[in-house]
Amino acid sequence: MKRFVGLFWKVCLLSVLFWNGALAEEPSSKSDGSDGAPQGPVLRIANDVHDFGKIVEGRVVSHDFKIENAGGQVLTIQKVRPG
Numbered sequence: 001m002k003r004f005v006g007l008f009w010k011v012c013l014l015s016v017l018f019w020n021g022a023l024a025e026e027p028s029s030k031s032d033g034s035d036g037a038p039q040g041p042v043l044r045i046a047n048d049v050h051d052f053g054k055i056v057e058g059r060v061v062s063h064d065f066k067i068e069n070a071g072g073q074v075l076t077i078q079k080v081r082p083g
Helices: 002-019
Strands: 043-045 067-069
Touching: none
Parallel strands: none
Antiparallel strands: 043 067
16 A cells, blocks of 8 residues: 555656646747747737826726747747736
8 A cells, every 4th residue: 555655646746747848848948040040939028017106996907918929830829917
């Protein structure tokens, strides 16, 4: 029974590490040498935080974030969620 419990916890730990990306291969950002741009997609955001300061209740506010693909492949943005 102790062997089963130990194996169970090892499998759980590996699952967590895999799903968190610790064991996942990182995308290559090396340049192919032709134009100096990385081979894969690279997300670049000039200012990734915006402080609206004090806002009167009921007032609608908005802000546009400028996003650029600085890489050499198509950048796909998925699962966008407001903060």
